[in-house]
Amino acid sequence: MRIHRKLSKTVPGLAVLLALALSLGTGCVVRQGTNPVKNSVVVYTSVDQNYAELVFADFQEKTGITVLGGFDTEASKTTGMVNKLVEESKNPRADVFWNGEFAQTLLLAEKGVLAPYGSPAAEGLPSKYRDGDGLWTAFGGRARCILVNTDLLDPEEYPTSLLDFTSGAYPAEKTAIALPLFGTTATQGAALYGLWGPEAARDWFASVKDSGVRIVDGNGVVRDLVADGQLLFGLTDTDDALGAVEKGAPVEILFPDQGPGADGTLMIPNTVALVKNPAQNPNAKAFIDYLLSPETEQFLLDIGWIQAPLREGTQGTVPVLDTYPLDLEEIYGHLERSKEELSELYLQ
Incomplete structure (x- = not known):
């Protein structure tokens, strides 16, 4: 979507x-x-x-x-x-x-x-x-989203899921997420711990790191790199992504994991x-x-x-989105563990 x-x-x-x-x-x-x-x-x-x-x-x-x-x-x-x-x-x-x-x-x-x-x-x-x-x-x-550079990818090539960051279908170094220890990316980590389970979520973040996905300082940096054509796509928030749209950058905003049987996206x-x-x-x-x-x-x-x-x-x-089937307390309940384990993973 x-x-x-x-x-x-x-x-x-x-x-x-x-x-x-x-x-x-x-x-x-x-x-x-x-x-x-x-x-x-x-x-x-x-x-x-x-x-x-x-x-x-x-x-x-x-x-x-x-x-x-x-x-x-x-x-x-x-x-x-x-x-x-x-x-x-x-x-x-x-x-x-x-x-x-x-x-x-x-x-x-x-x-x-x-x-x-x-x-x-x-x-x-x-x-x-x-x-x-x-x-x-x-x-x-706001909602979590994937920002795509439309000069670098055709619509039929667009990612549809968070799993596309680690699928091997795209050059990992041409994609990015913000460091998942702060802000909404840390909240994303806690939500995935609740949605997928701690082990599967940590494994995905480990795969993100090991595959060479760029880890940058914030969602705004993700947006700027995509808008400038340095990245194919990146994970960010709707407020940052819309800033690029309003400036006329060659970008499109996608909402991952939508439709029957999919996980949905995270609402903040x-x-x-x-x-x-x-x-x-x-x-x-x-x-x-x-x-x-x-x-x-x-x-x-x-x-x-x-x-x-x-x-x-x-x-x-x-648009009206499919969102994670978790309440805010559930996500918050995973935050301490997810930040501790992701800190060990990303600050080594």
Whole structure:
């Protein structure tokens, strides 16, 4: 299954929202101790700042509540913010954590950093994307995909499965994945441990390494190498892949392992959670309700932060996909072992 281009949509009032976003500042958290800025909410997020600030501005415009954002640096994406939340847990500064993925959110739940909140706005989201104790809720996100250079391969030659990376049908050095110890490729590893079993998944990653598949620093690097014609294809995420499509690169986005009897592909949803705080800010629940609403899901699609909504009936940038038959807890449950074993394999 493939997608040729991103749907083009117009976001009403985008110029107004951009101006509002700029007024929110550069991401420094203004809240000090127990004296927050009047009528505000502090949101720590791993989401790219240019997207997050549009959302903060939209929320502020609709509610009058000021969002004080705390952002990760690119070098410590997600993990830096998670470490900060753990360090601050005895004296929390954040009210809400909005994560562009899910594994680190589940880690915070495990560490007791989050508080339960079952948002009424989560109605319509599948139960597999909602924590049974209300500690987090997942919503729209991105999907794992294979980006192909169309100048180098004809359609009848396109890969259709992750197994094509190790099948011998393609020169391995002309394909690539990101190092599977960080980000969504690490999550992919944990998911395959759950889907195929630990031994089979580790064997596949060993075959990837031994066959000469290029191991690069991130999904964006995979995209750039495919777009530049240095690779036939590579494994990446829809947000990175669509960046190449929008720049007019000779590429096509494919979704592996689709159809009857196939494994499906991995979906990486966003998650949002209430941070445990003795002095709970009522604006925190208002922000979570806003973020989980169908209207905001559509807004996130329109601005390009997400490509795959989780609500049925919402049209995304990508088609409706066959996805892994695993819930988020199952994937997270394999993460520690998969990262440990893949570290031994790839850092030798």
